Amino acid sequence: MMSDGHHEELPFWRKYIFSTDHKVIGIQYCVTGLVFLFFGFCLMMLMRWQLAYPDQPIPLIGGLFGDARAPGGIMLPDFYNELGAMHGTIMVFLGVVPLAVGGFGNLILPLQIGAPDMAFPKINMVSYWSLFLGGVTMFGSFFLEGGAAQSGWTSYAPLADIASSGQTAWLIGMIFLITSSLLGSINFIVTTIQLRAKGLSFFRLSFFCWAQFVTAFLLLLAFPPLEAAGVLQLMDRLADTSFFLPDGLVISGEILERSGGGSPLLWQHLFWFLAHPEVYVLILPAMGIVAEVIANNTRKPLWGYRAMVYALIFLGFMSFIVWAHHMFMTGMGSTLATFFQTTTMIISIPSVIILSALLLSLWGGSIRFNTPMLFALAFLPMFGIGGLTGLPLGLAAPDIALHDTYYVIGHFHYVVAPGTIFALFAGVYFWYPKATGRKMSETLGKWHFWPSLIFMNGVFFPMLIQGLYGVSRRLADGGATYDFAGSVGPLNRMMSWSAWGLALAQIPFVINFFMSLRNGKTAGDNPWDATTVEWAAPSPPPHGNFATEPVVYRGPYEYSVPGADKDFVPQTQEG
Amino acid sequence: MLIPYVVKPRADTGLNNGKIGIWLFLASEVMLFGALFATYLMMRLGSSDWPVGTTYLDPRWAALNTIVLITSSVTMVMAWAMSAKRNFKMFRFYMLCTVGLGLVFMGIKYIEYTAKFDHHYYPSTNVFLAIYFTLTGLHGLHVLGGMIVNSYFALFGKKAYNENPEWFTNRVENSGLFWHFVDLVWIFLFPILYLL
Secondary structure, rough: OOOOOOOOOOHHHHHHHHOOOHHHHHHHHHHHHHHHHHHHHHHHHHHHHHOOOOOOOOOOOOHHHHHHHHHHOOOOOOHHHHHHHHHHHHHHHHHHHHHHHHHHHHHHHHHHHHOOOOOOHHHHHHHHHHHHHHHHHHHHHHOOOOOOOOOOOOOOOHHHHHHHHOOHHHHHHHHHHHHHHHHHHHHHHHHHHHHHEOOEEEEEEEEHHHHHHHHHHHHHHHHHHHHHHHHHHHHHHOOOOOOOOOOEEEOOOOOOOOOOOOOHHHHHHHHHHHHHHHHHHHHHHHHHHHHHEEEHHHHHOOEEEEEEEEHHHHHHHHHOHEEEEEHHHHHOOHHHHHHHHHHHHHHHHHHHHHHHHHHHHOOOOOOOHHHHHHHHHHHHHHHHHHHHHHHHHOHHHHHHOOEEEEEHHHHHHHHHHHHHHHHHHHHHHHHHHHOOOOOOOOOHHHHHHHHHHHHHHHHHHHHHHHHHHEEOOOOOOOOOOOOOOOOOHHHHHHHHHHHHHHHOOHHHHHHHHHHHHHHHHHHOOOOOOOHHHHOOOOOOOOOOOOOOOOEEOOOOOOOOOOOOOOOOOOOOOOO | OOOOOOOOOOOOOOOOOOOOOOOOHHHHHHHHHHHHHHHHHHHHOOOOOOOOOOOOOOOHHHHHHHHHHHHHHOOOOOOOHHHHOHHHHHHHHHHHHHHHHHHHHHHHHHHHHHHHHHOOOOOOOOOOHHHHHHHHHHHHHHHHHHHHHHHHHHHOHHHHHHHHHHHHHHHHHHHHHHHHHHHHHHHHHHHHHHHO
């Protein structure tokens, strides 16, 4: 028996604030992630004004930013850099990762493996609050003198070594976020290995759990080198060391008074050693969510489940040996470049296996087009575009032309924005009934989906075109002063208006999210007729999750089994 | 609500939760120090006049510290063994020895650091001293962390021991694994900084 007989009522702050219940922590992560996604999106919308209407005062709110940032409402380039650096940092480390890993991982993984909670509930709480402190540090850094970090989300040295104090706050914030991920990943791995329900062997795990499991290993092993790099950059900034400063560095015409002897490239290696696996941290949980939603709504088993799992594991390994394809322009030499472009081409194979398997899973299914399914279906071509546009960047020769252009921005945003974020929306609509006991409105869901799909493409597709024309991603005026950008310059206005449209398209989601808490249709335990273990628990599950310890008798996707009396057979059903 | 396999191992994995957790944590620590060792290598390979460690450092202090840390690893094992044999008194004795030796290590480190500062050798002097201070400083923080956890077990562990000695022993074992790891890091730091 899992329940210890009596539940004493916990005080409010133990139950909802410093909670050790994985579901409360999961919801805390989800809400934090969504809030930071919105905040990061707002930063971007300001940048889009400057790109579409360079050096014109920002309407309505231009006066709020003060003379140091936007005199007369006109954005200064430093402010633009600040917004850019923080947009990237916040979206990746405080938006998508907390939502995809901390949120869905915490909320769903223990339920899906039939566990009463995470293996280490207190560490789980610490990992959320560490993330929270990281978020506060990042947000607070906007109010420092000189503003927040301005050296890009990559914080390349030597620029970041000599930047204003916002960079120090960035590093300290990152150390909190890394600690959070580290503790979280240990928890996920131990939970998956140890707390699987009776009968739930590894090849009966849902694809979502596999995705979270592999992701946790990436976080566990890839983040510490960034922590090391962060410590070294902090030393450079605070103790005047020269880890990333070469001999005889000249800044604004003066030789920098430092010992020198360091290597700016070292930062790039340490950073990308994290940040390439990080790309897969962003995408794998999304693939996991999409797999669940697709299997459920095609009423069919996933096509090639085992091949998908093997592809996932292989992808995890390979993601550690492709990092230098971000660095083809550093003059690393053709031998190294050949090695890294080869591994990069190899890593595209497992991604293609997974995407193809998901696409083939649709074949012959009687598909239910509900809101989660629409987002999951849109994920397939959107991630497909993101993946395919990445191939030229993974090869050293075309990368030389495309490096640091808007093509790169278009590529990875297709992966992360209409890719991962659409998958995350699918997950929100899909598991909202489990977390709250009520379904979200389908009508508002569709009002959210269709405009989002159109505007997402309106924002990101023109970037690929601009990039092919050679427009640099770093220009604070969007290329207005460069002749070659002239013919594609007007696309900036289309992208900006699409971005603002995208913001409006989120209003139905926000309304839906809050209204459904009270007014949504009561969901019951299993509103989607799904097979996996989490749907055997009550909605919302009580503390301790299952009334009796669940036992698993079969694989995760037994839909439309011939001879069965329903078109789905839950994993927990005997016989 | 009770989390399963906190104390007893799960039958098919043969391990309890904490054991897997601490090994995963150590794996991440390997990556952390691995990245710093890689930094050391890159600094050294990129330098035309990398100093021999003895230019700035005194290997005799470091040799003494190596002995201190290895001894502390032995007392750590003894503490675990005494807890496993259900002899709390001797456990406490050996655990306090472990903490005491950690304190000696930190004392010697303090003497070394002040000697450097007296000669105006700072992290900013050159990249060798920068990596020396960073590596030994981070290692020192790990020693300090281990000392705090071990002191907690030695000074405030009686209640937890009485309630569930097997669980307590598992926790001491996990803390011991961390302590040995910190010891092992020093075994690498000693030659690359002081001797080579």
